[in-house]
Amino acid sequence: MPGIKVDKGLVPLPGSNNESWCQGLDGLASRSAEYYKQGARFAKWRTVVSIPCGPSALAIKEAAWGLARYAAISQDNGLVPIVEPEILLDGDHPIERTLDVAERVWAEVFYYLAQNNVVFEGILLKPSMVTPGAEHKNKASPETIAEFTLKMLKRRVPPSVPGIMFLSGGQSEVEATLNLNAMNQSPNPWHVSFSYARALQNSVLKTWQGRPENVEASQKALLVRAKANSQAQLGRYTGEDESDEAKKGMFVKGYTY
Numbered sequence: 001m002p003g004i005k006v007d008k009g010l011v012p013l014p015g016s017n018n019e020s021w022c023q024g025l026d027g028l029a030s031r032s033a034e035y036y037k038q039g040a041r042f043a044k045w046r047t048v049v050s051i052p053c054g055p056s057a058l059a060i061k062e063a064a065w066g067l068a069r070y071a072a073i074s075q076d077n078g079l080v081p082i083v084e085p086e087i088l089l090d091g092d093h094p095i096e097r098t099l100d101v102a103e104r105v106w107a108e109v110f111y112y113l114a115q116n117n118v119v120f121e122g123i124l125l126k127p128s129m130v131t132p133g134a135e136h137k138n139k140a141s142p143e144t145i146a147e148f149t150l151k152m153l154k155r156r157v158p159p160s161v162p163g164i165m166f167l168s169g170g171q172s173e174v175e176a177t178l179n180l181n182a183m184n185q186s187p188n189p190w191h192v193s194f195s196y197a198r199a200l201q202n203s204v205l206k207t208w209q210g211r212p213e214n215v216e217a218s219q220k221a222l223l224v225r226a227k228a229n230s231q232a233q234l235g236r237y238t239g240e241d242e243s244d245e246a247k248k249g250m251f252v253k254g255y256t257y
């Protein structure tokens with residue numbers, strides 16, 4: 001099923017603490033109607049929140065309001081909105097701080113989604129997992145990350161939302177898969193799955209290197225990651241036979257797409 005990214009990217013947010021906001025609401029209704037005519041059935045809007053930069057109340061409000069307006073406009077034009085306030089991994093804070101920020105962000109997102117009469121049954125969420133900051137002295141186990149992430153989601157996300165598709169945010173391929181698997185060890189109110197970029201594509205791109213002779217090997221590499229994550233969204237991933245490459249962290253400070 002085709003979908004389309006409809007935001008117009010991140011720009012500095014005046015009056016904030018070096019934070020950003022996501023553009024793209026002007027003309028979105030007519031663009032969305034056109035995308036629907038061309039066959040699109042879902043849309044994506046990614047905004048970011050930075051913990052080391054605050055996050056300021058202004059940045060959270062702007063992120064939440066933008067996502068809610070986008071979601072309402074998408075539904076009005078027949079598109080299922082993917083709601084993605086990415087809380088960046090940057091920072092040396094403990095996992096408790098990420099939990100606190102994630103709860104604040106998702107509270108505002110759902111407040112404004114409701115104010116904009118968005119139909120919760122017709123959205124998908126794309127959250128960051130609740131982890132310690134990437135530069136924190138200690139790493140958390142998949143069980144701890146699952147516990148904190150599910151605690152946050154259960155406190156903030158109504159069961160009418162059908163699906164939660166995590167982003168990977170700079171975790172290694174194996175970490176992202178293990179964490180997803182840990183979240184699916186018991187039933188959740190929503191389908192808990194993945195929408196990774198880096199944690200699905202990294203070893204594939206490294207295998208391919210743009211060379212025609214590597215196409216088959218890179219297709220196999222993609223199948224390995226797709227199968228691993230497919231197992232993880234059922235809670236059946238064992239983590240066996242993973243390559244060293246797949247275990248390498250991909251966090252880059254201040255990473256931008």
Ligand SMILES: O=P(O)(O)OC[C@H]1O[C@](O)(COP(=O)(O)O)[C@@H](O)[C@@H]1O
Pocket residue numbers: 005044045046084166167168169170195196197198199257
């Ligand atoms: O293209 P966008 O909307 O700026 O987002 C960049 C990337 O961030 C994601 O939403 C999440 O990516 P990661 O899994 O690498 O964190 C991807 O789906 C997307 O390609």
